Amino acid sequence: MEDAGAAAGMGTGCTRVVERVCACVGLLSEAPSRFEPTLDVARGGVLWAVPALLANGLLRHPAGGFRLPPGFYSLIQVFVLLGFMALARIRTVEQLRYGAPGEWGALLGLDRIPEVRTLREKIKVLAQPEAVGQWSGLLSREWMEGDPDAAGVLYVDGHVRVYHGSQTALPRRYISRERLCLRGTTDYWVNDQRGQPFFVVSTPFTDGLLAQLRDGIVPRLLGEVPHQPSDAALEADPYLSRFTLVFDREGYSPAFFAQMWEQRIACQTYHKYPKEPWALHEFAPCVSTLPSGETVCLTLAERGTRLSNGLWVREIRKLTDSGHQVALVSTDYQPQTAVAAVHMFARWSQENFIKYMMQQFGIDKLVEYETIAPDETKMVVNPAYRRIEGQIKRTAGILGRKRAKFSETVLDPESPYETATPLAQTPQAGFAEAIELLQHDLEQLKAQRKQTPKHIRYSQLPEPDRFRALAPTRKHFLDTIKMIAYRAETAMAGILREHLAHPDETRTLLRELFTTDADLFPNETEGTLSVRLHHLANPLSDRAIRALAEQLNNSETFYPGTNLRLIFTLVSDHNP
DSSP states (O other), rough: OHHGGGGTSTTOOOHHHHHHHHHHTTSOOOOOOOOOEEEHHHHHHHGHHHHHHHTTTTSSSSHHHHOOOOSSSSSHHHHHHHHHHOOOOOOSSGGGSSSSSSHHHHTSSSOOOOHHHHHHHHHHOOOOHHHHHHOOOOOOOHHHHHSSSSGGEEEEEEEEEOOOSOOOOOOOEEEEETTEEEEEEEEEEEETTOOOEEEEEEEOOOHHHHHIIIIIHHHHHHHOOOOOHHHHHHHHTTOOOOOOOOOGGGGOHHHHHHHHHHHHHHHEEESSSSSSOOGGGGGGGEEEEEETTTTEEEEEEEEEEEEETSEEEEEEEEOOOTEEEEEEEEESSSHHHHHHHHHHHHTTTHHHHHIIIIIOOTTTTTTOOOEOOTTSSSSEEOOOHHHHHHHHHHHHHHHHHHHHHHHHHHOOOTGGGGGOOOOGGGGGHHHHHHHHHHHHHHHHHHHHHHHHSSSSEGSSSSSOOOOEOOOOOEEEEHHHHHHHHHHHHHHHHHGGGGOOGGGHHHHHHHHHHTTTTTEEEEEEEOOOOOOOEOOOOHHHHHHHHHHHHHHHHHHBBBBSEEEEEEEEEGGGOOOO
């Protein structure tokens, strides 16, 4: 009622009038977070994620690289709000229009959260390329250093964000999930074996995975992957690598494998051109442990294989229950066969991560309407080459159909070849003439294709074929916060997994937790903020949540920007 009544004055939920007026006239740089006893706060359970968000770096570096002009809302409050939105599955800023601003404000120690337009303006101020790039790089380096074993095997995969807007005509690219060529931007994600993200690289160009690995991802990894062997260690052991890259068949290239091994970087992918099946007696069962901790038995065999460029690689095959042999190649020469095979098959964790982020965190949502001029030195497909290629395919298709028709008439029992009808007056003559003309046209088109460069620089594109890129910084900024939120959720899922009969239900339980109401009771004298969660759907969930609360309370986390230590309990567990 109080929030609704305030709408007649400064706006819904604006009950801290004096502070807002002071902020408007420049007498207040930021409003402090001040909590009041409140019952039944919507989505109050998201406060249980504060320790995990902070542990994964939500506020570790922003103060050093980001700046907000003086106003009512502080830098910390904006970052915490964005983290809460990600975990509560508020996929876009615009969706806040349909939530109670006062309820969200209670989670931040404020009267209400910023209005949508205000929050978008603050994100625009924060999303500066240098600050976002520095912050993302520091977090990626810290995550790798925190788990150097996981950073030793890195997974790279591309994901196309389809663009349906009219601001720019982005190049088309094939999207396997849609089975169509659509306009969009490609994001290349770099993850560990468990699917946890390190960073993402976006590009409007269609130069493919290998170009991104060579020009953007590998140089960054060489500077960020921790505990790489020294030059002396690499020289002493000719089979030792700095780290291993795992990717799908799109990256299969013997030349690229050799180029990476010159830098002592191992590559692993599925064999794009496997030869005949191996003998069954070569396969043997191997017990392996997946990154998730699950133990599986794989039927494997291994050989040394020389690729087309003379590079020797390990070829490992897995025998499936149906008898099919899944082949992979690797230049990671040291791990045992079963370990190398698990590295490849764990790639599904990255596939699952991208799918989960699309469904739950909305990484495909458009958050930026501005466009920028792309790098003019980038190589793009020549439109003239593409047009000639299309003409060749159409001509070849017509030629194939004409030849089929010609064959049908020749094999017809009543064919003129079996009668006295003059050949010039038969249907075969018309088909033969058409085939001859089509063959001539096809040869001319192929000769023209040879003289046309397949790739040209963007600066050489004809004006009608030029495009502008979507401004990437705001998306990069919000994606980094979503990566932090995903890592925070993963950490909490790791605690819950031990207390659930079905470990695969941990994220479902956490989504319920983040949207459950809670009561807030601050105690300035004792310096605590009690977050008392309402009961969940069943006693089993409550039991798991109590175990999570014990771990969270042991972390002794203070709410950001205050001196209040967070205490997490269920409502019935409180002793008055």
